[in-house]
Structures are given as structure tokens and as C-alpha cells.
Amino acid sequence: MTALHPVRPAPPPGTDAGSEGRARPTGVLPGAELLDDLLAATPEEEHPVTHVHRMPVRESSTLPWPAWVAADLRARLEEQGVTAPYRHQVEAAQLAHDGTSVVVATGTASGKSLAYQLPALSRLAEDDRACVLYLAPTKALARDQLASVAALAGPSVRPAAYDGDTAMEERDWVRRHSRWIVTNPDMLHRGILPAHQKWSSTLRRVAYVVVDECHAYRGVFGSHVGHVLRRLRRICRRYGAEPVFVLASATVSDPAGAAGRLVGAPVVAVTEDGSPRPGATFALWEPPLTERLGEHGAPLRRSAAHDAASLLADLVEREARTLAFVRSRRSAESVADQARRVLVERGRADLAARVDSYRGGYLPEERRELERALSSGELLGVATTNALELGIDIAGLDAVVLAGYPGTLASLWQQAGRAGRAQRESLVVFVARDDPLDHYLAHHPRAVFGRPVEATVTDPSNPYVLGPQLCCAAAELPLVPADLAEFGGPAAEARIEELVAEGLLRRRPTGWYWAGRGRPDVDIRGDGHAPVAIIEGATGRLLGTVDGGAAHSTVHTGALYVHRGETFVVDEYDVEEAIAVVHPESPEWTTVARDVTDLSVVDVDRSRRLRTVTAHTGVVDVVNQVVAYQRRRQGTGEVLAEFPLDLPARQLRTRAVWVTLDERAVARAEVDDATLPGALHAAEHAAIGILPLLATCDRWDLGGLSTALHPDTGVATIFVYDGHPGGAGFAERGFAALRRWLQATRATIASCECESGCPSCVQSPKCGNGNDPLDKAGAVRVLDVVLDELAAADERTGPARDDDLLDDGADDDPVVEAATVAPPAADVREDDLVF
Structure with a gap:
């Protein structure tokens, strides 16, 4: 592998003068100069940077220590360098101390931990029987926070982890003796709540429940976690406890609402960040098109993995401590390996040994060793999945490389915020993948820097979530009518009757009882498939x-x-x-699976009838089967061979958004019978790629299907559906923001410099049909017709409002009830993206 450009020798160790003549503790350049140095030898015509954003310095805002903070706790904090707490830490801690559930939603490295450590440790010092339950979405974060609490807690607290890595012989000790139990929603769901009688002495003493990085709980997983927390609150009440919830989150839209939906109780938000932030240089980087051709002769860009690996090697050679975030486990391995090979080729085998990968699926001992080496500085560069997005507290990172959009702005800023913890200007480089959304973001910086982060999307009323969770709750304690309001009110009342009819619950005068054998086997991660x-x-x-x-x-x-x-x-x-x-x-080859998909419309919830185009959202059944795989030559993607597979089909009932075009719309788009399937297919791919701009999802959370004549709609139809049982709220978000969603989709296709379609616009890496057929020009014309009709409807009635379209009530948009629509059509949602 070759580097992006020749590398200047790194400055010698020791101090180094920065751009303003300040003495620096190492030879690492500040962010802006580091970027200039990386680009120094790049020819202008190959310049990959499309935009550079300067993030200003933010000064700190502090408040005095609350009077109730014990002197010994304050002394331990001051020994660690915490001489005065930030404003947001004090405000959140005071609310929690006063008994109010609170979410602190501030940036990465803003010290959110202290906001819950102050009130929780103070309570433990005052009451030698009180305990704290701490929940983290990743084991790396849990272990890091365990070490942090252990350094601050008094000897009677005995903080300990209770998760899948905890040895069986240690679990009883943790349950009996620890007063700060570090666990995760999975263990709470499977190990603690079902055995609440054994845990009764702990659960009756829970003073605080800490839910760290709560923005990670979204979609189907977040909906399950919301019910797990409701079950926790219900059982704590059974034993006489009413714990205060303290949640920590990255910056998200409506943090109080999102946190309240998660825990099922009112939550107050603290959002004004009082922590200092060093300046940062944030570059948008799009690899150029190459002369190589991919599927169907489409030009290929230099891969994001290639550029990320080269950047990682360049930065490590400059002794800049760097994390490179990638999108898949395989990419983490590949990027680390490529970076090591670059360094070896340059004669820097010593630095190659300081590069590694980190991802889920490693054995516990492997993870522990990597975390230790990264935290200590033994490792200079690590290619990682989002397993480290919420992971250990890594001090002194100089740079972060993002190989592809991580799915949400909240995740993007969380990953970018990993750099700059040493109070020096850092460098963040977003490397766009050959993908419609990444291409759009690389050329529309306001979509990154001028837009608020997303709201967390959850749907606790999803029947595939609600039903199993009601079964879990009934197996723990019989459900009574008063419980149903907390689990969803009317939706829970309707679902519980269905569970009785299905024989899963048994109704008795004293409530509803679990009727099954053993415990309900519910996978809260959402797909229902065992690892x-x-x-x-x-x-x-x-x-x-x-x-x-x-x-x-x-x-x-x-x-x-x-x-x-x-x-x-x-x-x-x-x-x-x-x-x-x-x-x-x-x-010398890699493999790509091929699949086939069938989709049928089950129910239409709502429709927006235009003239020759209609948009719908509702319930669909999707049957998918992996039927073959291809061997493709590494580097070129050339198909070498295809082999059949005999794997069972999988059925998914989920929610979708779809748009139908009648014969008049197709005629206006000037696509004939031969080109219509390719035009619809290309528009479907691009729409799936762009929807994550509107919903807190990833394109891999979505699926799609397009056809010139769908049997359930009778006309040309484009479907986009949630890839989770029962849906995850993404389709509804697309329906509510259809116009701007499709505007961004159309702009992405039209602005791409390829001639007939490429991975940056209309080709999809997950297409089961091998990206055939695709018609880029036809997709633009199809979208023009849909957008013209949406614009005309907005002129007649005013623009559709998100609130209205997401509401079940009537509104002044041309939205009609499903019962008035004939025939029941497929999915397209009204977009409302604001840039």
C-alpha cells in the first residue's frame, strides 16, 4: 500500500513551538498545522479536503463546591486535579441531591461523571446502607467508570462489576457486599430483575440509578431498555425504594423528553456546558475518483478505508495519538493492518508495533489488554468500531479519523470529541465513504456544522417490544391494572389482552400472571437471533x-x-x-452475500395523497433470504465467481414508508418500461442512504424495495422500511419529513460527478441484486416529479409540519386516514430536514 503523499520527518522529541510560539510538551503539531503538514505534498488536483471548520476555544465556567459535599471526597477530587467543579456538574448534582431525576447532556470529555459521582458518593457516605446501580451500554465504559469510582469512594462502598465477564464465584459477593454495582441493561434484564428476590436487600436500598451515555439507547434496543428501566422502578417500589435517576448523554435534541421516555418518569435537563474546550480543526475529506471501475463499469473512489489507514500511519509517524473510527469489525482489522504495513514499508516497524485494532467480538482478556495499552500510551494508533465511542477515558489524544459517517450527528460529535483531552488543539478528519450520505455531507458542511443533533427515536409501543416486556414484568411480579399506565396505557391494555388470548399470560382476580415455563426469553438487542x-x-x-x-x-x-x-x-x-x-x-479475494427480498403491505396507517403521487406509512411483511455469495478480487471488486447457498428465509414484520407513482407520474418522468425499474431502484438506494440525516439510524438499520408494478399497490412503488421487528420509528420520521428527505436525495444524485451512477450516489453496498438495474438520470427525473407534487401541495396547504404528521390527530396537511385509501399502497414518508 502506498501513502497519500511523502512524509516529512517528525520533529524530535521534546518541546516544540506552536503557531503562536508557545512551548509544547511534545513534538506533535496543533490541529491546523498538523492538517497542513499532512496535505503538504498533495497535488492541488488531488486535494481531498472539501471544507475545513475551525472549532473555537471555550473557556470554563465553574461554581463553588456544594456545601453537602463531604470534605474527604472533596480532598480526593482535589488530589486528582479537580479544584473547582464546572457549572453543569454542580447544577446537575444539586438537582440529584435534592431528589430530582436529571439528565446532563453536554459534550464529550465535559466531566459528566462528576455530576452523578458527587450526589451518589455523598449519599453513600451519609447512609451506610444505601447503594447505587450504574448502567453503561459498553463493557469498556463500565470498567473505566469502575476504576474512576474506586479512586474516589470510601472503603465501605466496595464498587464492583456485575456483567457477563464477572466470574460466577464472584457474583454472590457483588450482590451481598458491593454498594456501587456497575452493570448493563442486558444483565439487569436477564440476571437481576428475574432474580429480584435474591437481590431484595440491594433493591430496597437503591438510592440512585445512573444511566450513562443514555443517547446510545435508541431504536428497538432503546425501546427495550426503556421497559427494563420501568420494570426496575416497579420492583424497587415493591421493596420500598424510589431511586433518583441520573442520566448522562451526549448533546441530543430534547434531552429531557428523551430521558423521560427512557425511564418513564419526569426528568430535568442540564445542557449548558461549563467545561473548557481546546480549539479543534475539523476537515471534511472526500477521496477522489480513480480510474478503477467497479460494478457495471461505475468509477470507484479511493476507499475511505485506504485513506483512513494512510492518515492513521501518517499521524502515528508524527507521534500523534490517534483513534480511527470505522464502520465494521472487518474494517477495523483491515485499517489497522494497512497502517502497520505502511509504517513497515517506511522503515518504522517500531511504530507499526504500536498500532492495533479494537472491536466487539474480542475475548474479554483481549479487550482488557488493548484498553490498558491504549490508556497507558503504549499504543499510538488504534482502528476501532464504535466500541470505543463510549469507551475508556483516553487522555491526550491528538487526532481522530472518522472513516465514514457513524449514523448520527450525536455519534459523530461523540467520536470527534475523543480528541483534545490534553487541552491542546486537536485534529478531526471525516473521510467520506463511497456512499450517498457521506458524499452529501462532504459537500454540504452546513449539514454537519449548522444543524442541531437529532432527537433520540424510540417506540415503546412497538408490539414486538411491548408484548415480550409485559411477559417479563408479569414473570417478575403479577401485573395489576395500575401497572399498565407505566408500560404504555391503552397500548399496554390492548397488548395484554392479546397475550392472554395467545396463552402467554393468565388472568386472575389479582392480576395477570406469566403462564409459560421458565422465564421469558427476550433479546433486548432487538433482532432475536443468538450470537x-x-x-x-x-x-x-x-x-x-x-x-x-x-x-x-x-x-x-x-x-x-x-x-x-x-x-x-x-x-x-x-x-x-x-x-x-x-x-x-x-x-486474494473477499466475499459479498447476495439475497432476495419480497415485501407485502399488511396495513396502511396514514397516507398523503398528492395528484399522481401518494405517500404512505404502515406495516409491511418482508421476507429475505441469502441465496448466494460472490468472490470478488480485493482492490478492484471484480467478480471472480458466484456460489449458491442454502440458508433459510427470514421473515420480518416491520414499519415502512413508501411512495407510489401512477402512470401519469411515470409518463411525466420520461421513463419507459425498460428504464423504469432502474430509475426506481436508483432512487430507492439513494433515499436509504440519505434517511439517516433525518432519523437516528444507520443505512444498515434500513431496507428497501422498488418495483415497476407492486401487487399490493398496483403501480410503480418505492419502499423504505425499518430493519427491526415491529419497526424502530425511522419510517415514521421519513414520512414526516418527506420533502426535504427527497430534496437531499435528489441533490446527492444530481451533484455526483460520475456519469451513470456509482457508490457515492445510487449504488448500495448491501444490494442483494448486485446493483442491477440502476438508472441515475431516470432516478433524478422520478424524484423531480415527486418533489414537484410535494411543492405544489405545500403551496396549496402550507408546508407539512413534523408535529402534525407524527400526530395521530387531524391536521391541515393533506393527510388522510388509511381507511379512505384504495388500494393500500407502499411506503414513502414526508421529509422535514432542516439544514
Whole structure:
């Protein structure tokens, strides 16, 4: 692999004068100069940077220590360098101390931990029986916070972890003796609440429940977690406790509302960040088109992984401590390996040894060692998935590279905020993937820097979430009518009757009882598929795991699997046993799964009838089956061979948004029978790629289907659906913001410099049809017709409002009830994205 450009020798160790002549503690340049240095030898015509944003310095705002903070706790904090708390820390801590549930929603590295440590540790010091339950979405974050609390807590607190990595012989000790229990929603759901009788002495003493990085709980997973927290509150009340909830979040829209929906109780938000922030340089970077051709002759850009690996190597050579965030486990392995090879080629094998990867699926001991090496500075560069987005507190990072949009602005700022913790100007580089959304963001900086972060999308009334959670609650304690208001009111009342009819619950005069054997088996991660273990056939060694939902496309027989720089080929995938057996091999090809999808409309909730176009949202059934896989040459993507697979089909009932075009609309778009399927297919791909601008989701959370004649609508139709059972709220968000969603989709396709379609506009990496057929020009004309009709409707009635379209009540938009629509059509949602 070659570097982006020749590298100047790094400055010698020791102090270094910055741009203003200030003495610097190391040879690392500040962010702006570091970017200039990286680009110094890049020819102007190959310049990849599309925009540079300067993030200003923010001065700190502090308040005196609250009078109720114990002297010994204050002394320990001052020993750690905390001489005066920031304003947001004091405001949130005071609310929690006074008994008010609070969410502190401020930036990365703003010291949110102190906002809950102050009131919680003070309460533990005052009451030697009180305890705290701390929940984290990742094990890395949990272990880091455990160490932080242990350094501050008195000897009677005995903080301890209770998660999947806790040895069985230690779990009883934690339950009996720890007063600060660090766990996660999964363990709370599976290990603590079902065994609440054993935990009764702890649960009756819970004073605070800390929910860290609560913005991570979104979609189906977030909806499940919301019910888990309601079950926790219900059981705590059963034992006489009313804990105060303290939540910490990245900056999100409406944090009080989101946190309140999560815990099922009112929450007050503290949002004004009082922490200092060093300046930062944030560059948008789009790799150029190359002469290489991909599928159907489409030009390919230099890959984001290539540029991220080169940047990682360049930054490590300059001794800049760097995290490179990537989108997949395989990419984490690949980027780290490429960066190491670059450094070895430059004669810097010593630095290559200080580069590694970090991702989910590693064994616990591997994770611990990587976290230790990263925290200590042994590792200079790490390619990571979002497993470190919410992970350990890493001091002194100089740079962050984002290889692709992480799905939400909240995640983007969380990842970017990993740099600059040493109070020096940092560098953040967003490297756009060959993808419609990334291409759009690279050329529309206001969509990154001029837009508020998203609201957290959850749907606790999702029947695929609500039903199983009501079963869990009934298995823990019989449900009574008063409980149903907390679990969803009318939706819970309707669902509980269905559960009785299905024989899952039994109604008695004293309430509803769980009627099944054992405990309900509910996967709160949302896909319902067990993780698949990856086993090396020759040795029996467990290499790691992959998510069950992704297993059919990633560890099918013949698939290429990468683990910490080593490549393996899958010899056998046992679906029933959830095991993939592999052998080591380093082929010159990679693998891509092919699938087929059928979709049928079950129910139409609402429609927006225009003239020749109609938009709908409702319930659909999706049947998907992985039927084959291709071997493709690494680097070029050339298809070498295709092999059939015999895997079972998977059915998904979910929610969708769809748009239908009658014959008049198709005629206006000037697409004939031969080109219509490709035009619809291209528009579908681009729309899926752009929807994450509006909803807190990733394109991998979505699916789609387009057809020139759908049997349920009778006309040309484009569907986009949530890739989660019961839906996750993404389709509704698209319906509510249809016009701006499709405006951004149209702009992405039209502005791409390719001639006939490429991965930056209309090709999709997850297309089961191999991106065939696609018609870029036809997609623009189809979208023009839809947008013309939406604009005309807005002129007649005024622009659609998000609040109205998301409401069940009537509004002054041309939205009609599903019962008046014939025939029941497929999905398209009204967009309302603000840039």
C-alpha cells in the first residue's frame, strides 16, 4: 500500500513551538498545522479536503463546591486535579441531591461523571446502607467508570462489576457486599430483575440509578431498555425504594423528553456546558475518483478505508495519538493492518508495533489488554468500531479519523470529541465513504456544522417490544391494572389482552400472571437471533462472535472472516447451533452475500395523497433470504465467481414508508418500461442512504424495495422500511419529513460527478441484486416529479409540519386516514430536514 503523499520527518522529541510560539510538551503539531503538514505534498488536483471548520476555544465556567459535599471526597477530587467543579456538574448534582431525576447532556470529555459521582458518593457516605446501580451500554465504559469510582469512594462502598465477564464465584459477593454495582441493561434484564428476590436487600436500598451515555439507547434496543428501566422502578417500589435517576448523554435534541421516555418518569435537563474546550480543526475529506471501475463499469473512489489507514500511519509517524473510527469489525482489522504495513514499508516497524485494532467480538482478556495499552500510551494508533465511542477515558489524544459517517450527528460529535483531552488543539478528519450520505455531507458542511443533533427515536409501543416486556414484568411480579399506565396505557391494555388470548399470560382476580415455563426469553438487542460463535476447526479455539442477525451474510459457508489481522475462510455454518467453523487462509479475494427480498403491505396507517403521487406509512411483511455469495478480487471488486447457498428465509414484520407513482407520474418522468425499474431502484438506494440525516439510524438499520408494478399497490412503488421487528420509528420520521428527505436525495444524485451512477450516489453496498438495474438520470427525473407534487401541495396547504404528521390527530396537511385509501399502497414518508 502506498501513502497519500511523502512524509516529512517528525520533529524530535521534546518541546516544540506552536503557531503562536508557545512551548509544547511534545513534538506533535496543533490541529491546523498538523492538517497542513499532512496535505503538504498533495497535488492541488488531488486535494481531498472539501471544507475545513475551525472549532473555537471555550473557556470554563465553574461554581463553588456544594456545601453537602463531604470534605474527604472533596480532598480526593482535589488530589486528582479537580479544584473547582464546572457549572453543569454542580447544577446537575444539586438537582440529584435534592431528589430530582436529571439528565446532563453536554459534550464529550465535559466531566459528566462528576455530576452523578458527587450526589451518589455523598449519599453513600451519609447512609451506610444505601447503594447505587450504574448502567453503561459498553463493557469498556463500565470498567473505566469502575476504576474512576474506586479512586474516589470510601472503603465501605466496595464498587464492583456485575456483567457477563464477572466470574460466577464472584457474583454472590457483588450482590451481598458491593454498594456501587456497575452493570448493563442486558444483565439487569436477564440476571437481576428475574432474580429480584435474591437481590431484595440491594433493591430496597437503591438510592440512585445512573444511566450513562443514555443517547446510545435508541431504536428497538432503546425501546427495550426503556421497559427494563420501568420494570426496575416497579420492583424497587415493591421493596420500598424510589431511586433518583441520573442520566448522562451526549448533546441530543430534547434531552429531557428523551430521558423521560427512557425511564418513564419526569426528568430535568442540564445542557449548558461549563467545561473548557481546546480549539479543534475539523476537515471534511472526500477521496477522489480513480480510474478503477467497479460494478457495471461505475468509477470507484479511493476507499475511505485506504485513506483512513494512510492518515492513521501518517499521524502515528508524527507521534500523534490517534483513534480511527470505522464502520465494521472487518474494517477495523483491515485499517489497522494497512497502517502497520505502511509504517513497515517506511522503515518504522517500531511504530507499526504500536498500532492495533479494537472491536466487539474480542475475548474479554483481549479487550482488557488493548484498553490498558491504549490508556497507558503504549499504543499510538488504534482502528476501532464504535466500541470505543463510549469507551475508556483516553487522555491526550491528538487526532481522530472518522472513516465514514457513524449514523448520527450525536455519534459523530461523540467520536470527534475523543480528541483534545490534553487541552491542546486537536485534529478531526471525516473521510467520506463511497456512499450517498457521506458524499452529501462532504459537500454540504452546513449539514454537519449548522444543524442541531437529532432527537433520540424510540417506540415503546412497538408490539414486538411491548408484548415480550409485559411477559417479563408479569414473570417478575403479577401485573395489576395500575401497572399498565407505566408500560404504555391503552397500548399496554390492548397488548395484554392479546397475550392472554395467545396463552402467554393468565388472568386472575389479582392480576395477570406469566403462564409459560421458565422465564421469558427476550433479546433486548432487538433482532432475536443468538450470537454466532466463530470456532477454528483445527484447534477448537473460540475466535469471537458475530451478531446473529448479520450471520447469514457474514459467516455463511465460504465467507471470508477477519480476526485481529488474521483471515479465515468459513468451512461450515451451522444455523441451528449458531456456530461457524473456520480455517486460516489469506486469499486474494473477499466475499459479498447476495439475497432476495419480497415485501407485502399488511396495513396502511396514514397516507398523503398528492395528484399522481401518494405517500404512505404502515406495516409491511418482508421476507429475505441469502441465496448466494460472490468472490470478488480485493482492490478492484471484480467478480471472480458466484456460489449458491442454502440458508433459510427470514421473515420480518416491520414499519415502512413508501411512495407510489401512477402512470401519469411515470409518463411525466420520461421513463419507459425498460428504464423504469432502474430509475426506481436508483432512487430507492439513494433515499436509504440519505434517511439517516433525518432519523437516528444507520443505512444498515434500513431496507428497501422498488418495483415497476407492486401487487399490493398496483403501480410503480418505492419502499423504505425499518430493519427491526415491529419497526424502530425511522419510517415514521421519513414520512414526516418527506420533502426535504427527497430534496437531499435528489441533490446527492444530481451533484455526483460520475456519469451513470456509482457508490457515492445510487449504488448500495448491501444490494442483494448486485446493483442491477440502476438508472441515475431516470432516478433524478422520478424524484423531480415527486418533489414537484410535494411543492405544489405545500403551496396549496402550507408546508407539512413534523408535529402534525407524527400526530395521530387531524391536521391541515393533506393527510388522510388509511381507511379512505384504495388500494393500500407502499411506503414513502414526508421529509422535514432542516439544514
